[in-house]
Amino acid sequence: MPELPEVETIRRSLEPRLTDRRIVSARFLSPLAAGGHPEELSAQLCGERITGLDRLGKHLLIRLANGTLDIHLRMTGKLLWNVPPGFYARAVLSLDQGHVVFDDIRQFGRMRWLPPGIDPPNLGPDALGLDFGTFSARLGGRRGSLKALLLNQSVVAGLGNIYVDEALFCARIHPLCAAAHLGRRRLRRLHQAVADVLADALAAGGSSISDYVNAEGAPGSFQLRHQVYGRAGEPCLCCGAPLRRIFVAQRGTHFCPRCQRR
DNA sequence: TGGAATGTTCGGCT
DNA sequence: AAGCCGAACATTCC
Structure with missing residues (x-):
């Protein structure tokens, strides 16, 4: 169950591999993973350059040259680097070097695009480093x-x-x-x-x-x-x-x- | 064998 | 406003 420490662990390991890479394609094996709009999200991601990775609460934020890919893993979501997509793969982000598999047995997890300057709404301050x-x-x-x-x-x-x-x-x-x-x-x-x-x-x-x-x-x-x-x-x-x-x-x-x- | 439990978020209801 | 409840989903466990 990915809470803050798990999402931050994922963020830290993916950051060096994803930063400055280009998204070649975003393939959704389940439309649910894209919030029901796989073609639209795929088009928003395709060709985008990744500028860095942030985290807000349990949200992983993949910063793009134009906007943000907001990923929430909910209960059983996983992000796996460079593995062949398995039975529960719901999306595959192919980069100019390597790929990320979004694996999610229960399909509660979601990916969505946010416009530039917009972060996930309705979130309090991050628990890590909170004064x-x-x-x-x-x-x-x-x-x-x-x-x-x-x-x-x-x-x-x-x-x-x-x-x-x-x-x-x-x-x-x-x-x-x-x-x-x-x-x-x-x-x-x-x-x-x-x-x-x-x-x-x-x-x-x-x-x-x-x-x-x-x-x-x-x-x-x-x-x-x-x-x-x-x-x-x-x-x-x-x-x-x-x-x-x-x-x-x-x-x-x-x-x-x-x-x-x- | 099937019904409950598992945990995160959202939306609808009070 | 704030809290309660069910729904979304698949698997495991009695």
Whole structure:
């Protein structure tokens, strides 16, 4: 499940291979991958020169001489460098040197073109490198649960189910806790926890739960260091209490009932 | 065997 | 406004 650390890992590995390359053709094996308009998107990409790669939240932004190719991998999307397109290949970007395969089992992932100067709308500030002032201003006074707010991409961009659970455990804060009555000290702790978890995950090349791999086909290793995610029923690595799994905002939520009091 | 669970986003509804 | 819910999709797991 590509969240910020996974998308950033992909961005870093693809950036040197794609920058200054020219898109020779964009072939869509599934129209869904192009938002239902494969011919139009193909025409927008064909012949374009790639000037660089950015990331905003979970969006990978391939900057073109004219506009941006915005890629969202959603749940099972992968970008693979120079592999033969497999059964689940949904698009192939052929460059003047090499090609990128957009592979996506469940077909939730999307590619779209954005005009010059336009970034994906409705996104809050990127979670990576977010300063405390902005972080507290985004969360402060809001009534929803921390879990729901941190998952909301218009509040903060880039966190998904895994890293929200891990960050809340790291800060020892209950996922159902309302942002509005979070004191400054705990807000500080949460901000630090988000930064720490993202940095560690990035250094480990992200988390591979079911099928995430980077552009070279290699898995990440941060799943080996998850404290709570996917560990319901197992002992808390801090206090030994059995970890719990509840539903918050329609999402499986993992936490330690002893370390993370409400 | 089939129904639920998996997780991200969006749109519709309240 | 903000939250809840289902839909999009395919595979895995009981």
